[in-house]
Amino acid sequence: MINETLLYLHIPFCDSKCHYCSFNSYVDRFELKQRYMEAAARQLRADITEFGIEKGSLTTLFIGGGTPSTVEAELYEPFFEVVEGYLCEEAEITSEANPNSATKAWLEGMKRLGVNRMSFGVQSFFDDKLRLLGRAHKAADAHRAVERARICGFDRISIDLIYATVLDTPERVASEIARALKLPIDHLSAYELTIEEGTPFQKSPEVRVESVEQAKLVRKLLKAHGWKEYEVSNFGLSQCRHNLGYWKYLPYLGIGSGAAGRIAERRFYPERLIERYIEDPFFKTYEPLTPEEMTQERVFLGLRSCVGVDRKILDGDMCERAELLTREGKLVFKEGVYYNPDFLLSDEIALFILG
Structure with missing residues (x-):
């Protein structure tokens, strides 16, 4: 029986494919959204039984992607109906979102379902850098999205930033951090740009620059404002309990195509191809761990x-x-x-x- 478990739900839909992204995501399968969400609920119900998940033992739920804000809030209802009762009373429920698709209606809908933490893929406050990264929004959209989430009642808001691109200078990095700290956020993830196999950036690795000094600058600026670095890429006035659970090596369920889970000494992977996943959400590949x-x-x-x-x-x-x-x-x-x-x-x- 499992006493404390993390839960991750993967949403494989995106408005556009970012140039650095290697995650399992689709920009041309939106007609499958409802069937996909129903399949995810079916997998969750089966996994609760298979792994002996106890009532109240799921301490966090993280909805990632892909882009969760491309899926209408009402389509999440079957999943939340299954998970209700298995989440602990004070569960942290996070959803990622993109600034251009996190509408007021979507934010309000997710809040009603129980989401209590929002994480925005901002990546940059410079429009030229957003274009370089292949992002679908502009800097002004990020400001509006964070403010909108605050108005909708989210008091725990995180943003992601990327540094170490060819456009980054110490002055621009400092400007990014200063703009972030003016927003009503309590958490920031700052990631060094990495060149992943199979991404558009693999063909142009020169977009990445050496980043040690930029990494040190990010840490110095955030520390000066009282933000604690509690992981190599994560800083906050608060901590993300879900991420902290991974680092504590807690067991976790991975729901959806492209997700991964680990219970006890086995890691498991649901079907990656979305059409196959919808047809058989119970299929898994298991990897024993020594x-x-x-x-x-x-x-x-x-x-x-x-x-x-x-x-x-x-x-x-x-x-x-x-x-x-x-x-x-x-x-x-x-x-x-x-x-x-x-x-x-x-x-x-x-x-x-x-x-």
Whole structure:
């Protein structure tokens, strides 16, 4: 039986495909939206039974994509009807949204369903950079969308920003952060641009620039305003409990085509092709995880976040290497847990500990 589980719902529909995006998403399947949402509800009902999910044990729900705001709020109703009762009383329910499609009616509809946190894919406050990234909105749309969400009653609002593009300079990065901090938000995710296989940017990798100084600048500016960095890309006056759950290595259900889940020692993947998923939302590919693999994942996740790494999961050699890093000041050891004070070094530290 599962006592605390995260829930993720993947929405594979988008207005347009961003040049950096490698997620499973479609810009030409909108006629499938209703059938897809019904299939997601069917998968959720079956997974609750298969994995023994207890009433009140789902602590968070995160609706991601794709673009959740391209799906009308009423089409989410079958899914919420299934999940009702399985969410804990104080569940964090987040939906991603794009500034150009998060209308007042959509925001109000999602609020009525129980969504209590909104995350906007802003990415930039410069129109030339938005065009470079292949985004479908303009900077002014982002301002309006965040203000609209606040008016609709959302007091927990996050935005995403991307840096390390060829258009970014220290002055522009500082301007992006300043504009973000003027908005009624309590959380910000700042991601370094990465070039993913199979994306338009793979053919033009020169759009990305070296980003260490920009990464340090983002951290310096946010810290100066009292924002805490609690993961390598996440900053806030509050924390996203769903993301924190991943870093704590809590089990999670992944619903929808292109999603992934992990319960106990198995990761699972529903059908990725949307038409096949609609026909058979119960199909999954399972990936067994060895104890060694799970330890490696927990080390990487713990060191890139405020969660840290519990000494009890490390073997003797790993502990020795962790102790060496502690003596050198690269780790902090407190109450049985190793913490990383510099998330920009997280991968290097994790690889050293794991040997």
